[in-house]
Amino acid sequence: MIAFLVKRVGNAILVMLTVAFFAFLIFRFLGDPVEMMVNESATQVERDELRSRLGLNDGFLVQYLRFVTNAAQGQFGLSWRNQQNVITLIGERFPATFELVIIATILSLAIGIPLGVFTAIGRGRWWAEGLQFSSIVGVSLPSFFVGIILILAFSVSLGWLPGYGRGEVVQLGWWSTGLLTPSGRAAIVLPALSLSLFQITLVMRLVRAEMLEILRADFIKFARARGVKRRALWFRHALKNCLMPVVTLTAMQVGNLIAFALVTETVFQWPGMGMLFMQAVTFVDIPVMAAYLCIVSFIFVTLNTFVDIAYAVIDPRLRAA
Amino acid sequence: MHLSRILVGGVALLALAMPATAGTLKWGASRDISSLDPYSYGDSFALGVLNHAYEGLVRYDRNLKIEPALATSWEIVSPTTWRFKLREGVKFHNGADFTAEDVQASLKRASDPKSPLRGNIPAYKGSRVIDAHTIEIDVSAHYPLLPNDLTTIYIFDAGWLKDNNAEAPTDVGSGSEGYATYNENGTGPFKVESRQPDAKTVFTKFDGWWDKTEHNIDRIELTPIASPATRVAALLAGDIDFTDQAPVQDLPRLAASPEVKVLEGTDLRTVMIGFSQRDQLLSGAANPMKDLRVRQAMQLAIDLDLINKKVMRGKSRNAGALVAPQIPGYDAALDTPVKADPEKAKALLKEAGAEGFEFEFNCADSLVNEEQICQAVASMWSRVGLKPKLDQGTRAVQTPKRSAGKVDVYTLGWATLPMLDTYSLTSQVLHTKEGSFGIFNWGGWSDKEFDKVTEASAVELDQTKRLAMEAQSLKIAKEHALMIPLHQQPLAWATTAKIKDFPLFSDNLPRLWLVKM
Numbered sequence: 001m002i003a004f005l006v007k008r009v010g011n012a013i014l015v016m017l018t019v020a021f022f023a024f025l026i027f028r029f030l031g032d033p034v035e036m037m038v039n040e041s042a043t044q045v046e047r048d049e050l051r052s053r054l055g056l057n058d059g060f061l062v063q064y065l066r067f068v069t070n071a072a073q074g075q076f077g078l079s080w081r082n083q084q085n086v087i088t089l090i091g092e093r094f095p096a097t098f099e100l101v102i103i104a105t106i107l108s109l110a111i112g113i114p115l116g117v118f119t120a121i122g123r124g125r126w127w128a129e130g131l132q133f134s135s136i137v138g139v140s141l142p143s144f145f146v147g148i149i150l151i152l153a154f155s156v157s158l159g160w161l162p163g164y165g166r167g168e169v170v171q172l173g174w175w176s177t178g179l180l181t182p183s184g185r186a187a188i189v190l191p192a193l194s195l196s197l198f199q200i201t202l203v204m205r206l207v208r209a210e211m212l213e214i215l216r217a218d219f220i221k222f223a224r225a226r227g228v229k230r231r232a233l234w235f236r237h238a239l240k241n242c243l244m245p246v247v248t249l250t251a252m253q254v255g256n257l258i259a260f261a262l263v264t265e266t267v268f269q270w271p272g273m274g275m276l277f278m279q280a281v282t283f284v285d286i287p288v289m290a291a292y293l294c295i296v297s298f299i300f301v302t303l304n305t306f307v308d309i310a311y312a313v314i315d316p317r318l319r320a321a
Numbered sequence: 322m323h324l325s326r327i328l329v330g331g332v333a334l335l336a337l338a339m340p341a342t343a344g345t346l347k348w349g350a351s352r353d354i355s356s357l358d359p360y361s362y363g364d365s366f367a368l369g370v371l372n373h374a375y376e377g378l379v380r381y382d383r384n385l386k387i388e389p390a391l392a393t394s395w396e397i398v399s400p401t402t403w404r405f406k407l408r409e410g411v412k413f414h415n416g417a418d419f420t421a422e423d424v425q426a427s428l429k430r431a432s433d434p435k436s437p438l439r440g441n442i443p444a445y446k447g448s449r450v451i452d453a454h455t456i457e458i459d460v461s462a463h464y465p466l467l468p469n470d471l472t473t474i475y476i477f478d479a480g481w482l483k484d485n486n487a488e489a490p491t492d493v494g495s496g497s498e499g500y501a502t503y504n505e506n507g508t509g510p511f512k513v514e515s516r517q518p519d520a521k522t523v524f525t526k527f528d529g530w531w532d533k534t535e536h537n538i539d540r541i542e543l544t545p546i547a548s549p550a551t552r553v554a555a556l557l558a559g560d561i562d563f564t565d566q567a568p569v570q571d572l573p574r575l576a577a578s579p580e581v582k583v584l585e586g587t588d589l590r591t592v593m594i595g596f597s598q599r600d601q602l603l604s605g606a607a608n609p610m611k612d613l614r615v616r617q618a619m620q621l622a623i624d625l626d627l628i629n630k631k632v633m634r635g636k637s638r639n640a641g642a643l644v645a646p647q648i649p650g651y652d653a654a655l656d657t658p659v660k661a662d663p664e665k666a667k668a669l670l671k672e673a674g675a676e677g678f679e680f681e682f683n684c685a686d687s688l689v690n691e692e693q694i695c696q697a698v699a700s701m702w703s704r705v706g707l708k709p710k711l712d713q714g715t716r717a718v719q720t721p722k723r724s725a726g727k728v729d730v731y732t733l734g735w736a737t738l739p740m741l742d743t744y745s746l747t748s749q750v751l752h753t754k755e756g757s758f759g760i761f762n763w764g765g766w767s768d769k770e771f772d773k774v775t776e777a778s779a780v781e782l783d784q785t786k787r788l789a790m791e792a793q794s795l796k797i798a799k800e801h802a803l804m805i806p807l808h809q810q811p812l813a814w815a816t817t818a819k820i821k822d823f824p825l826f827s828d829n830l831p832r833l834w835l836v837k838m
Contacts, residue, residue, distance in 0.1 A: 031717025035724070037493075042440040043757045044724070049434075053494040078493045081355045082518065083502050092518070151554045163554050164349075164546050166520060176517075269546045271520035278547070279352075279519070284717045 004312060012301040017068065019297040023290055024064040032056075033284035037080055054080070067290055077287040081280070086291045090273055095175045096166055097265070097272035101257045103192040105250060108199035113239070113246070115200070116207025120215065121234055132208070138201035143260065147194040147267035154190060162187045164269040191268040195261060199253060206249060210242030217241075251307055255300040344539035346820075346838060348831070349552050349561035353519050353545035358501035359475045360431055360438045360490045365738050368473050369830030370543065373524055374414075375475035375507030378405055378424065379468045383824055383835065385647060385741060387468050391419065391476055391508065397782065400463050401446075407454040411531045413478045414505070414512040421456040424448070426479035426488065428458070436490040441739060442470045443757055463780035465787060466742055473739040481506045510534070510834040511541060519545060536834045556581060556815055562838075563823070565831050567815040569636055569689060575815050584825045587638040588812040589645045590736035592688055594619075594698065594805040595750075597729045598766040602680055609675035610729070616802040618669035619730075622705040623698055624661035625807060632693045636811030643735070643746060643795055645809050647827055650743025650791030655799050658806075666705045679708040680729035685719040688734045689810045695732060698807075723763045731763055734810065738828060743791040747775040751798055764803075771797045 034051045051057060055066065070077065076086040115131060122128030155163030167183030169176045178184025214220065215238055223233055262274030269275070273292060280288035354367040359375050361367075372380075378392035392405040411419035425448050431438050432445050444460040444467060451457055460467055482488045482501075491499030505513040510532070511524035524541040526534075544561065546552040549568040555561045557578055567575060567583060576583045596610040596619075609615045625639040642656040670676050684695035692713060699709040709730070712719075723731055737745035752758040752775050753767040771794060778790035798804065814831070816823050822837040 029718075031715055031719075032721040033717070035720040036717050038437055038440070042437070043760060046440065047724075050494075053435075053492075055494075075496070077496050078491075078498065080493050083356050083358070083361050083491045083493055083499060084518075085498055089518070148550050148554075151551060155558045155560070156554045159558060162560055163558060164551050164560065165544060169517075267548050267551060269519075269544070269548065269551060271517065275519055275547075282715075282717075 005309070008305045008308060012298075012305055015301050016294055016297050019293055020068065020071075020290060021064060023293045024060050024067065027284075027286050027289065028060055030281065030284045033080055033286060036283050071291075071294065076291040079280070079285055079288045081283045081285045081288075086287045089276060089288065090291060090295060091174065092176070093271060093273045093276050095177060096270060097258060097261050097274060099177065099179060100188065100191055100195060100261055100264070100270060100272060101254060103188055104196035104199065104257055105254060107192055107196040108203050109246075109250065111196075112200045112203025113207050116204040117211055117234055117239060119204065120208045120211030123212065131204075135201040135204055138197050141197070143194055143198065143263050144267050146197055147191070147264060150190045150194055151267075161189050163190065166271055191264050191270050194267070195257060195264045198260075199257065202249070202253070203246060206246055207239075207242060210245060211238060214238045214241050248307065251303060255296075255303045258299055259296055344537060344838060345542060346538050346540070346563060346833065346836065347542045347544065347561045348833075349544055349546045349555055349564045351545065351549070351552065351564075351566035352547060354522065354543075356491075356502045357505045357513060357516060358491060358499060359473075360436050361499075361502065365828075365830065368475075368739070369832075370522075371475065371505075371507075372509065372830070373511045373541065373833060374505050374509045374513055375477075376509050377473060377475050378407075378471045380472055381741070381826075381828070385826065385828060387472070391424075395468065398457070401460050403458045403460065403467055404451070405456050405458065407456065408531060409454055411508050412529045413481070413508055414527055414529075415478065415481060417478045417480055417506075419476070419478075419508055420453045421450040422453075422479045423476055424456050425450055426482055427474065427476045430477065430482065430488060430490055431474050433490050435492045438473070438490075441473050442467075444470070463782060465780075465782050465784070466740060466744060469740045469742055475507060477501070478506050510536070511538075514540075532834075534834075536836050537838055538833060538836060541833060556817065559817060561817075562820060563814065563816045563831070565814050565829065567813040569634055569811055569813065572634075572636070572813055580818050582816050582818055582820070582823075584814040584816065584823060585636065586812045586825050586827055587645070588736065588810040588829055589647060589738070589741070589827050590688070590734045590810045590829075591640055591643055591645055592637075592694065592732065592734050592807045592810060593640075593643060594623075594807065595728075595731050595733055595764045595803070596766075597726075597764045599726065599764075602678075602729050603727060604679060604681075606678070608729075609673065609678050610680070612673045612675065613802060614669045614673040615675045616805075618666040618673070618675075618705065619702065619707070620659050620802055620805045621662045621666035621669070622701050622707070623659075623805065623807070624701060625658050626661070627701075628694060628697050629808060632690050632697050633808065633811060636813070637689075637808035640806040640808050641799075643798060643804060643806050644737060644743050645827070648737050648741060648743055650747075650788050650795065652792035652795060655792070655795055661701075663701075663705050670705065670707075677706045677708060679710065682709040682711050683719055683722060683728040683731040684711060684713045685716045685732065686714070687716045688732065691732060694807065724760075726763060726765055728763055733761065733763075733804070735761075736828065741828065743788075743795065744775070744778060747771075747791060747794045747798075748779065751775070751794070751803060766803055768797070768801070 034047050038047055079086050079089055119128045119132050151163040154161045165187055166178045167187035168181040169178045169184055170180045178188060220238060223237060261272060265272045265274040266278050277292045354370050359368060359371045376390050378390060379387050380390040382388040391408050393408050395403055395405045398404045407421060428448050432442060444464040446459040446461050449457045485500035487500040491502060510527055510530045512527045514523040514525045516522040522543040526539050546555055552564055553571045556564055572583055575581045596616055597608060598611055600608055602608050629637050629639055639658040641658045644651050682699055695711060699711050702709045722728060735746050735750055748758055750761045753772050754762045774790055774794050778787050781787040781790060812829055814825060820838050824835050
């Protein structure tokens with residue numbers, strides 16, 4: 001087991017190093033950060049001076065190695081645009097993204113699972129097939145479009161919910177939460193819905209497929225023969241048996257949601273990590289981009305590693321692998 | 322009974338709550354300021370926002386003319402020395418008194434080799450405190466534009482800088498953060514109450530402001546909303562009261578809403594096209610654009626009316642001169658837009674033997690509808706038989722090519738900010754590239770006569786003579802068809818109907834201390 005763990009952690013570090021390597025390879029094509037940093041009237045000498053002070057004259061391998069050495073010591077440097085510590089900057093934004101992702105996940109489960117069950121038990125009926133069909137829309141609509149439609153409907157026309165920002169936040173230590181104030185709770189609804197739409201369809205389709213299989217199983221037939229009520233049969237006995245893959249999928253998707261939140265955050269001006277990254281790209285703020293990519297890959301890798309470990313605990317055959 | 326009591330109570334509560342929210346102006350900008358430190362990032366927008374909390378010795382008035390702010394008067398005591406009388410009784414937000422020491426410490430901080438703002442005061446050499454409210458500033462030569470430069474050099478409290486170890490500007494290369502990035506202590510009409518980067522920066526009214534208060538705003542909430550569609554939606558829904566970036570394509574819709582007022586004008590920024598004057602094009606072929614006739618032909622090929630109508634939706638102002646009418650040095654005689662004449666263009670190209678030559682057209686993304694402008698211009702050139710190759714990219718990608726001179730034809734937008742004088746254009750865009758001159762002379766044009774007139778205008782202290790010299794520079798540029806002016810960009814702000822008086826500024830910087838709600 002320990003050997004397995006060491007191997008997984010080793011893999012995780014390798015993945016992060018690779019991500020950072022490719023990131024630095026790409027950064028050179030984003031343009032010249034110095035042009036974005038200096039004043040219009042700065043002279044060429046001033047520009048060159050700043051460039052050498054930031055170490056931009058070095059080759060990308062040297063820059064990459066310097067980044068890795070510093071990052072290993074927990075030094076990610078200062079954002080070139082905000083002049084703030086990169087880790088503080090990302091730390092400030094993380095709660096916003098995390099809350100958005102968690103609420104979106106809860107929404108996707110709370111809406112996706114019942115819909116999945118209904119479409120499974122109503123198979124062949126017009127309403128179930130209609131739901132099934134309209135779920136294609138959920139998969140195929142781009143999320144920035146969904147976001148804008150939601151804003152138009154609920155914020156501009158109906159005026160029920162705010163269309164941007166995070167509302168009032170409460171500071172709990174370093175964690176800022178919007179979930180404790182009415183305006184914060186209202187503000188999270190639209191972005192979370194927009195982010196979860198894809199996930200809802202995913203969960204719904206998965207639950208439907210699993211349910212259809214399980215409803216054919218012998219124990220269901222026996223239970224029905226024994227006279228178990230239909231509702232109990234569907235929601236207690238059958239549903240329980242198809243939740244395992246849903247849980248796995250949800251855990252794996254959290255990483256995806258954090259990455260996809262980037263688009264939703266831009267549309268809703270949600271002050272999260274994705275928003276920060278988008279701005280960093282525009283301004284060629286290399287320290288922020290590098291740290292963000294490392295952190296997101298770290299989250300991905302950690303989630304995957306946990307899932308792997310959980311599987312290994314359940315299935316001893318995988319431990320040798 | 323109970324219900325009615327609750328209702329009455331609710332209404333009473335509402336009534337109590339109302340005055341607290343009245344006087345709050347919610348500003349939805351297209352981006353956030355990067356820091357509270359005005360000496361952190363050479364960016365006109367951030368300087369404009371921070372001008373609500375910090376002030377310079379002088380400022381621009383409603384007509385963009387220089388007026389006294391923290392200084393009350395100034396005189397030139399020797400060719401290279403200016404003496405400024407400072408305003409008495411001015412307090413910083415922390416209660417400290419404003420004195421000459423503060424000006425000296427601020428100038429030192431702004432001109433520090435690591436300060437990104439150093440380029441804003443190119444002529445500054447040093448300063449001397451004469452008494453508590455008099456300071457002398459040394460400049461490198463005769464330099465009539467010192468007050469213009471000082472509009473963006475905001476004054477810090479010397480004691481505050483010292484106590485918080487912020488006497489030097491923050492150096493991102495060093496890896497340590499600066500106190501002024503997070504904290505504010507200026508003399509301006511508003512003070513910073515709180516700031517959440519990318520979410521909200523709150524300014525509240527400063528009661529001890531030295532100037533007569535014309536505004537009736539108690540609180541400003543600055544929220545960046547990057548997505549234009551979201552910004553428009555927020556304005557229509559009444560979630561914000563004002564935006565300084567109303568998208569051109571949404572203006573008709575905004576204007577149609579009874580809840581929204583649109584303020585339109587033209588920006589100071591003049592959009593133009595420049596040419597390489599090097600011997601060879603990027604392709605290695607000889608450069609036909611060294612021939613005046615070719616440049617003229619390229620200008621005649623461009624239909625400004627069509628660009629105005631189709632690309633800018635009638636919101637831009639066709640230009641004949643390289644600076645906007647508001648800029649000192651502007652000469653109306655030079656400002657006749659060139660009428661398109663493709664036949665004559667073809668004839669000129671034939672005469673110069675430059676028919677159908679190929680060149681790269683370098684385009685960025687920072688001007689209003691820049692992509693579409695470039696596509697339109699490129700197709701107009703194709704119509705007269707030229708073969709432009711469009712090279713489109715972000716500003717960060719294109720600027721290095723441009724400053725390295727790796728361009729044939731390029732776009733440029735020049736607003737003369739923060740100087741607001743023709744000298745900004747003539748010295749930085751058109752003067753021969755040498756020393757601090759001609760940094761934006763990407764085409765590599767050089768003309769002794771032009772340089773002489775421009776340099777002379779820099780040291781001429783007589784305003785009338787100086788402006789005549791600047792007009793002369795612009796005339797030379799026009800005669801040589803050095804750059805093709807296209808238009809002044811549209812400028813559109815929008816507010817909700819509840820805001821009564823909101824002055825529009827063509828430098829695109831809102832000055833909320835002049836706003837009445």
